[in-house]
Amino acid sequence: MSHEFFCPKKQPLFKWAGIIQKTTMKTLFTTDDFSEMKLNxxxxxxxxxxxxxxxxxxxxxRFRTEDESFYNAFCLLDQTSYQLKEFDLNQQCCICIISQYYHYDVFDEALKIARSLLLNSIPATQHFFETLYSNPLAITSMDSVQYLWKSSLSSYQSQILKPITSRFDLFTIGSIIFDMLTDAPFMIVSSDLNELSQFCFALYCLVHPLKWFHIFAPILPLSILETVQSPAPFIVGIHSSLLSKITNSDIEAHVYIDIDSLTIKRVNLPSIPQWVTNSINNFTEFSQKSVHQLILQIICTALNIHPSGSPYLNAKKIITSVHDVELEPGSAQFQLINSRTVRCLLDASKEKHLQNNFVALLSCFTNSGIIFPATQFVDEFPLRKNQVLRSQSVQFTKTHQNFKSMSVPDINMLSKSKLEPNP
Structure with a gap:
């Protein structure tokens, strides 16, 4: 996963920790670049x-500070009122840790430890957060920290995606991947904030190394519920108690997922084309490589090209085809190739030196037994060649064309997902 998703070793895990009520907050730990004024x-x-x-x-x-930076906030909502003079004993309290990384198990365990400490001693709680910031491995009782520092890329990724892979079959997951590739809006609903937020983060990461550049609000509060009326693509998580506040007629075409009942509805979206369904039928196991194969297969089928083993040759084929092939406006192929999610692959393919995670995606069919159907369904969508001068196409050296597959680096953690699109 991308660098903003995984906490590099020797980097601090978090930026701020404190207790929050509806009318006040108390800082227990903060770095120099964080203040309560930024957290309004x-x-x-x-x-x-x-x-x-x-x-x-x-x-x-996810929330945005006043300086336009986005962070993950891990919260433990509790009925307990801690003995703090600034706090109302009749209100709920929320212990909160703010981090640029997404390590759910680590922060879930840290919040529970902090809750126990707060019942007895504020200084002890502050000391715990200071240690977690400066030397987390020193807290040997936190199994999640020990696991994090030892975990492999594949095991970490599997853990993040489990909220999706444990609920839905492979064909359903493949259909979700296609909808994400076309920038379809997603509305996720649950009565459990815990399950809701974890599912949304898993969805955000499902098409890695491609990125979701649009609105991302794994928990959408009542105060900004009108976000679902946005014409821009979004991934939002909504507590089921708020559904009565939303008028379906106000929401444009979207994918509706109720994770309590395990139901998915594609609301006012066109049917998934047969050529995509044929690609999804080849999706017979869930792994990072198989997800890469499905993504590349869908993109290459839309462009009527066949991937080879070389990542640089595949990049050249894709860029050349994007320039040469005229897709029918409004078609699934047109929407796919012009989505911002797929565009990040097209932009990466133009680079002289591919990033390692895109190398893995573009070379995922090396030694694969999957039958590629790129030329089997050409009649299902019109493709017309445009005349393109040779000087306008992307050129690659022989060295690059012979480039061998590279391994994916350490995951890096969830980037600037957002309540607003990236600039």
């Missing part, structure tokens, strides 16, 4: 529903 948007996300939710309950959301 935090409260609405810590208490996202109209009716209070009983705790203790851990969930995660």
């Amino acid at each position: 948007t935090l409260i609405q996300f810590c208490y996202p529903t109209e009716i209070p939710i009983s705790g203790p309950l851990t969930f995660v959301f």
